[in-house]
Amino acid sequence: MNAHQSLAIGQRIETLDAISPAATEPDAMVRFEGISKTYPAYRGKPGVNALQDIDFTIPRGSITGVIGRSGAGKSSLVRLINGLEKPTTGRVIVDNRDISALAGRELRLAQRSIGMIFQHFNLLSSRTAADNIALPLEIAGWAKSDIKARVAELLALVGIADKHDRYPSELSGGQKQRVGIARALATRPSVLLSDEATSALDPQTTRAILDLLANINRELGVTIVLITHEMSVVRQLAREVVVLDAGHVVESGQVADIFTHPKHPITQSFLAEVIGDSLPVSLASRIMPAPAAGGQAVIRVQVRGAGAGDTLVARLARELGLDVALLAARIDEIGGQHVGSLTLGIPLGMSSSEDAVTRTLAWLSQYQFPAERLGYVA
Amino acid sequence: MSPELINLIIQATFESLYMVGIAALLGTAFGLPLGVFLATSRKGELFAAPVVNRLLGIVVNATRSTPFIILVVAIIPFTRLVAGTSIGSTAAIVPLTIASTPFIARLVEAAIREVDGGLIETASSFGASPMQIVLKVLIPEALPGLLLALTLAVVSLLGYSAMVGAVGGGGLGDLGIRYGYQRFMPEMMLAVVVVLIALVQLVQSAGDYLARRVNRRLRHR
Numbered sequence: 001m002n003a004h005q006s007l008a009i010g011q012r013i014e015t016l017d018a019i020s021p022a023a024t025e026p027d028a029m030v031r032f033e034g035i036s037k038t039y040p041a042y043r044g045k046p047g048v049n050a051l052q053d054i055d056f057t058i059p060r061g062s063i064t065g066v067i068g069r070s071g072a073g074k075s076s077l078v079r080l081i082n083g084l085e086k087p088t089t090g091r092v093i094v095d096n097r098d099i100s101a102l103a104g105r106e107l108r109l110a111q112r113s114i115g116m117i118f119q120h121f122n123l124l125s126s127r128t129a130a131d132n133i134a135l136p137l138e139i140a141g142w143a144k145s146d147i148k149a150r151v152a153e154l155l156a157l158v159g160i161a162d163k164h165d166r167y168p169s170e171l172s173g174g175q176k177q178r179v180g181i182a183r184a185l186a187t188r189p190s191v192l193l194s195d196e197a198t199s200a201l202d203p204q205t206t207r208a209i210l211d212l213l214a215n216i217n218r219e220l221g222v223t224i225v226l227i228t229h230e231m232s233v234v235r236q237l238a239r240e241v242v243v244l245d246a247g248h249v250v251e252s253g254q255v256a257d258i259f260t261h262p263k264h265p266i267t268q269s270f271l272a273e274v275i276g277d278s279l280p281v282s283l284a285s286r287i288m289p290a291p292a293a294g295g296q297a298v299i300r301v302q303v304r305g306a307g308a309g310d311t312l313v314a315r316l317a318r319e320l321g322l323d324v325a326l327l328a329a330r331i332d333e334i335g336g337q338h339v340g341s342l343t344l345g346i347p348l349g350m351s352s353s354e355d356a357v358t359r360t361l362a363w364l365s366q367y368q369f370p371a372e373r374l375g376y377v378a
Numbered sequence: 379m380s381p382e383l384i385n386l387i388i389q390a391t392f393e394s395l396y397m398v399g400i401a402a403l404l405g406t407a408f409g410l411p412l413g414v415f416l417a418t419s420r421k422g423e424l425f426a427a428p429v430v431n432r433l434l435g436i437v438v439n440a441t442r443s444t445p446f447i448i449l450v451v452a453i454i455p456f457t458r459l460v461a462g463t464s465i466g467s468t469a470a471i472v473p474l475t476i477a478s479t480p481f482i483a484r485l486v487e488a489a490i491r492e493v494d495g496g497l498i499e500t501a502s503s504f505g506a507s508p509m510q511i512v513l514k515v516l517i518p519e520a521l522p523g524l525l526l527a528l529t530l531a532v533v534s535l536l537g538y539s540a541m542v543g544a545v546g547g548g549g550l551g552d553l554g555i556r557y558g559y560q561r562f563m564p565e566m567m568l569a570v571v572v573v574l575i576a577l578v579q580l581v582q583s584a585g586d587y588l589a590r591r592v593n594r595r596l597r598h599r
Contacts, residue, residue, distance in 0.1 A: 082503055111505035122500040125595045126518040135514065136504040167594040187504065 028093070029191060029223040030058035030081055035090035037076050037247075050076040051247045054090070058240070063217050063224045065238030065255070067231065067270060072244040074227045078193050081225065082114040083107045095190055112140055115184030115222075119196035121176040123168040129179045130155065130164045136186045154182035158212060174205035181212065185222070192216070194226045198233060210237045231270045235259075235334050243267050256335030260304040275340045276330050279374070283327055283343070287375040295378045296325060296345035297357045302370040303331055303340050312342065312369070320359055323347050327377075345377065379565060386553060387569055393467045394549035394577075397542070398535045400471050405478030405535070406528060412438075412479065413486025414512055424498065424508045438480040446477050446538050450545055470547030474538055482531045489523030490516050522593040529585025533578050540574065550574055 035054035041047040051073045058064045068074045079085040080092045083099045092100045094114065102110055123132050130151050137147045155161045158178040168176055177197060184192055194213065198206040214237055217224050226238055234241055234255060241259075242252040243266060250264040262268045278284070287298055301312065317324045324344050331340030346360050357373065364371040412434070418424040419431040444452070450473040454464045457472040493516050501511045517524070543551025550570050558567025 084499060084502060105507075108505035108507060111503060114503075116500070116503040118496060118500065120496060122494070122496045124497060124515060124519055126521060126592070127594075135501070136506075138514065139501070139504060139506045139510050169595055184504075193503075 027059050028057045029060040029062070029095060030225065031093040032056055032077075032080070033091045033093065035080065035087045035092065037073070037080065037085065038088045049247055051080075051087075054249055056242055056249055056252050058223065058225060061217070061221050061223055062240050063214070063226065063238050064240040064242065065226045065228060065234035066242045066244060067228055067234050068244035069229060069266070071246075073247040074229075074244055075195060077244065078116075078195055078225060078227045081191065081193055082111055082116055112136070112187040113189045114191045114193065115187070115189040116193040116195065117177065117180045117184050117197045119199045121168070121173075121180045121200075123176055123179055123183075125168055128165050128167055129160065129171065129175075132168070132179050133182045133186055136183060140187055150186060151182075154186060157185070157216075158182045172205075173201050174208060177201065177205075177209050178212065181209075181216070185216065185220070189222065191223045191225065194224060194228075196227055196229070199228070199230065206233070207236070213237060231273045234270075235274055235332070239335065243270070254335060256337040259334045260337045260339055271339065274334070275332050279343060280328050283377070286377045288377065289375055291348055291352045291354075291376045292378045293348070293350050293352050295348055295352075295376050296327075297348060297354075297360075297376055298327060298374040299344045299346060299357070299360060299364075300372055300374055301342045301344060301364060303338055303342060306337055310338075313344070316344075316360065316363060320356070320363060322356055322360065324360075343374070348376070379569070383557075383566065383569075386557070387550075387566075387573060390548070390550045390553040390570075391573055391577075394536065394539050394551075397467050397470050397474055397539045397547070397549055398532060401474035401478055401535055401539075402528070402532050404471070404475040405482045405531060408475070408479040409482025409531075410486055410524075413483040414490055414516065416483060416487040417490035418508075418512070418516070424511060438483055441476065441480040442484070446473070447541055447544070449473055449477055450542060450547075465546040467548040470539065470542040470549070473542065474535060477538060478531055478535055481534065482527065485527030485530060486520075486524060489520040489527050492523055493519045522589045522595075525585055525589040525592065529582060529589070532581050532585070536574060536577055536581070 032054045035051055036049070037051040039048040039050060054077065066074050066077060076085055080087055080100065081094060083102060087100050090100070091098050094110070097110060099107070099110055124135065127135065133151045133154050134147045137150060142150070152161070152164075155164060158181050160175055160178050160182075163171060163175060163179075166175075168179070171179065180197070181192075192213075197213075198209050201209060210233065213224055213226075216222055224237075226233060228234060238255050240253070241255045243250050243258065243264060245264065245266045251258050251262070251267050258267060259271050262271050279287075283298075291297065303312070313324055313326055316322065324346060326342065327345045328343040329340070331338050331342075333339070344360075346356050348354075348356065361371060361373070415425060416431060416434060416438070419427045421428045441449075450470075453473055453476065457464045457469050460472050461469040463469050497515050497519060498511055501515045506514065539547070539549050540551025540554070543549050543553070543555055546552070550573060554567050554570035557563050558570060
């Protein structure tokens with residue numbers, strides 16, 4: 001115990017040193033340095049390498065999405081940030097402090113500056129909304145009168161001041177998550193971790209909760225780390241994104257960059273969730289492998305970038321002199337960038353000539369729009 | 379029934395309530411912490427101490443599998459040491475407490491284990507110490523279950539207290555055996571049984587009522 005304590009004190013000193021302006025990296029709120037996390041074999045179950053070679057930074061004041069399929073290691077990753085889990089190797093620096101080296105009382109003090117919200121809200125059923133929010137303050141040893149004032153402030157902040165005396169069983173899912181958010185913010189944390197916080201909510205409530213989180217980020221300057229398997233959450237809220245697959249970071253950066261030019265198949269599959277890569281059923285059923293006289297060739301064009309697709313059809317029609325038909329289209333905005341696809345019908349004429357198709361594909365490749373021929377319709 | 383007999387019944391009822399009341403209090407005082415520890419000390423849990431957990435589990439099981447009447451006789455020297463005598467209601471409290479402690483501990487363990495593990499993680503996430511988690515999360519959240527457990531323990535203790543009557547412990551069981559059985563007074567036996575049934579009903583209803591009142595998991599108004 002003594003050796004342990006002196007170790008903690010030593011680290012404390014190191015921490016104080018690290019706060020000196022010279023050593024501070026002002027834009028990093030969370031830094032993963034060479035992280036791996038292995039769960040040892042237990043009762044006949046083999047060990048699991050949950051995370052490997054994790055090195056990235058979460059900028060101060062950002063909203064960073066961590067997206068991945070189930071089992072990608074998202075939950076482990078987020079629990080490293082607030083010290084609920086310890087890395088097997090490497091360090092996790094939160095607000096210039098090596099949280100992975102803290103234990104006991106030191107860790108508990110540090111945890112007060114890191115809030116967390118959960119998929120299933122995790123409210124105490126025996127406490128009212130107000131008393132749930134008061135819990136972290138009681139644990140931090142606040143005076144009763146201070147708690148009362150702070151709780152009222154927080155209830156107003158999350159927009160449920162009238163639910164003060166309600167028990168969780170009397171609240172809707174969205175209201176419960178608002179209580180969860182207020183509770184997480186109670187001790188004025190600098191980081192808010194969200195573990196699939198909207199996965200149990202309907203789309204409308206999800207939107208409202210994400211708006212609330214955006215407000216909190218803007219007004220309180222709290223860095224938000226969003227763990228999610230839903231692309232729509234990242235798209236609506238995050239500016240930065242980290243794509244996690246099988247315990248590795250496969251891509252990371254600005255949401256707009258990553259999703260306009262997705263490299264990894266996992267990233268591409270997440271993108272497909274938003275923009276959809278399947279054709280309308282009635283169109284798909286009409287597509288044939290061979291051209292028909294008077295029919296159209298079906299070409300799909302990928303659209304990426306700011307305003308990229310705006311004038312594409314008009315320019316194509318004008319410059320090539322073709323009556324281009326728009327058969328299907330889906331364009332969405334991710335981080336201010338257009339992302340989507342247009343499905344065009346290129347007229348073949350009575351002679352079924354491929355000439356128009358060849359010219360169209362050449363034109364598209366000249367302007368660097370990825371395109372593919374899907375087939376023909378009559 | 380003569381006034382003397384009715385007086386005997388009243389007096390025996392109070393003896394039973396005294397034995398059961400004190401034994402339930404002591405049993406809870408020992409059984410609650412023991413139960414909380416059993417529920418939180420397996421590998422990876424709040425107060426992880428798997429070896430101690432297993433040893434305590436064995437002791438608890440051993441005590442629970444000893445028939446109560448044998449336990450009473452077996453610990454007479456200990457009872458004499460604690461209570462100064464092995465006869466009477468006060469002495470009977472010793473075996474009653476020893477029998478109810480592991481019983482209550484197991485019921486408490488079950489009630490605490492019912493609490494959603496996510497709540498422990500949540501409290502840890504905002505820096506609660508293990509003790510704070512027990513006092514502010516586990517026990518309040520398990521309260522309805524704990525009240526029902528205590529009710530069950532008191533009802534069982536009423537049954538046990540009738541048994542200590544057989545070895546000079548006083549109370550309703552004693553009265554039933556001495557008057558109802560040995561003096562062959564069936565009306566006395568009947569009266570004792572009726573009083574016991576009424577007591578059990580009363581305790582169970584009170585326990586159910588309290589458990590329902592503190593249960594906020596259900597919508598009620």
